[in-house]
Amino acid sequence: MPQAVGVIQTIGxxxxxxxxxxxxxxxxVTLVYFDLAERGEFLVAxxxxxxxxxxxxxxxxxxxxxxxxxxxxxxxxxxxxPENVLAVLPLDYTDSVERFRV
Structure with missing residues (x-):
């Protein structure tokens, strides 16, 4: 089944x-990444x-x-x-999120 990555960046x-x-x-979907972007902006993937x-x-x-x-x-x-994007960016399914994977 084709997979996708979705990202939202917000203020606050x-x-x-x-x-x-x-x-x-x-x-x-599985939440695979969350972090502070900059200047009070946050992102979730x-x-x-x-x-x-x-x-x-x-x-x-x-x-x-x-x-x-x-x-x-x-x-x-x-x-x-592509695999090279997933290898470089922190968007892969990690051990910490594997139990939540659907």
Missing amino acids: FPAVLAAADEMVKGGR IRGPVSEVERSMEAGIKAAENSFGGVVVSHYIVPNP
Whole structure:
């Protein structure tokens, strides 16, 4: 089954928390990365089947924008990322997230 990576970057923690919560509830995806981007911006990345990532991203963007003061700075989906992208960027399924993989 083709996999995809989806990333949302927000201003402020409440918006990224709302996005992450809604993304994992909105589809069969696994949260694989979360970090502080810069200047109070946060990002969250998910992986899963392409159709599930698309649905989860829509839900996450809406949730982030509806949170108090929530601003989505950027978002994108990479369908079928090549192996070299996964080898370099911290988007692979790790041991710490493996038990949550769907």
